Amino acid sequence: MTTAKAGNIMHQSRSKEHGEGPATVLAIGTANPSGAIVPQDKFADQFFRVTKSDHLTDLKERLKRICHKTGIEKRHFHLTEEILLAHPEFLDRELPSLDARIDIVATEVPKLAESAAAKAITEWGRPATDITHLVFSTYSACRAPSADLQLASLLGLRHSVCRTILSLHGCYGGGRALHLAKEIAENNRGARVLVACSEITLACFNGPDGSNLVGHALFGDGAGAVIVGAGPLAAGERPLFEMISATQTTIPGTEYALGMQVTGGGIDFHLAIQVPMLLGQNVERCLLDAFTSALGDDACDVTWNDLFWAVHPGGRPILDKIETVLKLEPEKLAASRHVLREYGNMSGATIVFVLDELRQHREEEADHDHRLPEWGAMLAFGPGITIETMVLHAPRNPKEN
Numbered sequence: 001m002t003t004a005k006a007g008n009i010m011h012q013s014r015s016k017e018h019g020e021g022p023a024t025v026l027a028i029g030t031a032n033p034s035g036a037i038v039p040q041d042k043f044a045d046q047f048f049r050v051t052k053s054d055h056l057t058d059l060k061e062r063l064k065r066i067c068h069k070t071g072i073e074k075r076h077f078h079l080t081e082e083i084l085l086a087h088p089e090f091l092d093r094e095l096p097s098l099d100a101r102i103d104i105v106a107t108e109v110p111k112l113a114e115s116a117a118a119k120a121i122t123e124w125g126r127p128a129t130d131i132t133h134l135v136f137s138t139y140s141a142c143r144a145p146s147a148d149l150q151l152a153s154l155l156g157l158r159h160s161v162c163r164t165i166l167s168l169h170g171c172y173g174g175g176r177a178l179h180l181a182k183e184i185a186e187n188n189r190g191a192r193v194l195v196a197c198s199e200i201t202l203a204c205f206n207g208p209d210g211s212n213l214v215g216h217a218l219f220g221d222g223a224g225a226v227i228v229g230a231g232p233l234a235a236g237e238r239p240l241f242e243m244i245s246a247t248q249t250t251i252p253g254t255e256y257a258l259g260m261q262v263t264g265g266g267i268d269f270h271l272a273i274q275v276p277m278l279l280g281q282n283v284e285r286c287l288l289d290a291f292t293s294a295l296g297d298d299a300c301d302v303t304w305n306d307l308f309w310a311v312h313p314g315g316r317p318i319l320d321k322i323e324t325v326l327k328l329e330p331e332k333l334a335a336s337r338h339v340l341r342e343y344g345n346m347s348g349a350t351i352v353f354v355l356d357e358l359r360q361h362r363e364e365e366a367d368h369d370h371r372l373p374e375w376g377a378m379l380a381f382g383p384g385i386t387i388e389t390m391v392l393h394a395p396r397n398p399k400e401n
């Protein structure tokens with residue numbers, strides 16, 4: 001056989017191994033724990049009472065001011081007063097508590113993911129055993145085997161399912177998991193990838209101090225799951241969003257700005273005050289790069305207000321900053337603001353809630369014959385500072401496919 005012929009055969013067999021077209025989001029599910037739902041205007045009183053910190057009046061007043069500015073109305077938590085009564089060590093960072101925290105989250109993180117994944121699988125309409133790959137993201141994975149294996153068992157996935165766990169990616173974990181799922185689906189014909197992001201703040205919870213108030217005012221618990229696959233689609237599979245191109249960018253010199261660290265007393269975190277400004281300064285460049293990679297020269301014709309938007313609502317000022325630098329009309333970030341208001345920042349899981357809200361909104365709008373944007377942008381960010389950007393394409397009428 002000539003080299004050219006061998007190369008041709010290899011090329012043909014490689015193209016048979018690849019999926020057709022871009023990967024698509026085929027189904028979405030979300031879930032929150034049933035532990036406690038805390039209204040944001042009651043959070044400071046509750047937090048200082050259960051942590052026996054009412055005497056720290058200045059900190060409590062500061063937390064009230066911060067809560068008022070978050071754009072959050074309520075959050076869901078696995079953690080309850082009963083759990084805190086059983087674990088007083090969770091209130092004092094100096095006491096060893098990591099083992100007890102991990103014992104709880106090692107069970108609860110996969111269980112929460114299961115609730116979200118079960119909804120996605122039902123919507124998808126195929127058996128769970130048709131899932132070929134699992135990508136799991138959480139900041140609570142401190143053990144092996146980890147939450148990905150437990151989720152696979154809970155859902156009854158096949159033993160040959162290829163599992164990947166993303167640990168401590170924080171808030172860009174959802175974006176990174178979707179990016180990875182896209183690459184897997186496009187490079188493995190017939191692959192169906194379950195993305196699961198499950199976050200429970202119990203690993204980070206602590207009594208109030210001067211540095212942890214913003215995190216306690218912002219973060220909540222939730223899980224999101226997405227099924228991703230490329231063509232050919234099976235009968236009944238419905239593309240919700242095509243994942244056209246994806247990029248990851250790190251803002252140089254910003255390692256200090258966002259971080260998480262596992263300690264004997266739980267996971268410590270820090271959020272620098274400069275984060276909204278740093279994102280504002282860098283986000284348009286990431287978008288231009290992603291759209292140029294997706295559309296080539298036609299990217300010049302893209303107008304930000306002609307797109308639909310799925311932005312990780314890291315915090316209210318982050319959304320405000322992005323809205324300002326991109327000169328977006330206020331309704332463009334409505335899905336992100338809705339998720340922030342109803343659930344707070346659920347770290348890596350949040351972007352899945354935003355995609356879910358966006359598709360529900362698009363389906364409702366289609367009922368009213370409103371003309372919907374076909375092209376969209378997804379943004380997720382977290383420690384690094386890392387920005388995950390994805391160009392999305394959706395049917396103009398989501399009910400037609």
Ligand SMILES: CCCCCCCCCCCCCCCCCC(=O)SCCNC(=O)CCNC(=O)[C@H](O)C(C)(C)COP(=O)(O)OP(=O)(O)OC[C@H]1O[C@@H](n2cnc3c(N)ncnc32)[C@H](O)[C@@H]1OP(=O)(O)O
Pocket residue numbers: 062065066067069070077079170171172201202204205206214215216217218219258259260269271272273274275276313314315316317318345347381382383
């Ligand atoms: C049961 C409970 C369970 C809770 C568990 C705890 C959960 C921990 C979870 C850990 C997960 C960690 C994941 C880490 C990865 C993050 C990834 C991302 O999302 S990336 C995105 C992460 N998101 C972000 O980084 C954005 C977070 N920031 C915000 O959302 C807003 O800035 C705001 C709501 C805090 C204030 O609204 P704004 O319009 O700015 O209002 P003002 O200007 O009027 O300031 C009011 C007060 O706030 C102060 N202050 C402000 N910023 C900070 C700060 N960073 N630092 C300290 N303080 C800060 C400011 O000094 C002032 O104090 P004071 O003068 O009154 O005494």
